[in-house]
Amino acid sequence: MALFDFNGDGLLDIFVTGGGTFGGPDGKQIIGNPSRLYQNLGGWRFRDVTAQVGLDQPLFYSHGCAVGDFDNDGWPDLLVTGWGAMVLYHNEPDGAGGRRFVNVTETAGLRQPQWATSAAWADLDGDGFAWFENARLAVPSDSAIAWAIWPPRALSHP
16 A cells, blocks of 8 residues: 555545455466555545556556655656566656556566565665665565665666
């Protein structure tokens, strides 16, 4: 779960990862549920804007997220982690005065881990650029944890 102001209105909005279930004939197929973004309307009222802002795809078993400004444009971007995927969403203008999230995972050159468990953003060297650290379980060994640090400044932005 993440609390962040995705649209710059001064109110904290709520992003909730979707998780998932096991299905299929043998009960071993991993099925992702959609994540949700709830826009804070003030006065303890929220509206589901998931599809409106482009966060309704891709579906995967998501369970972690981290908010950071990966390209230093002043807007919070979103990294979602889970089983079989790690997706980086860039927060962009929607052309109508609002905001939308665009999947820039491939453009950013992020490798797809089998199981990205969590992530965190930080300016590790004090240069003003956020880096993220991603923890992932190394498969097939259930006990091994691998860490990856990714420098966003090496990106080509869309």
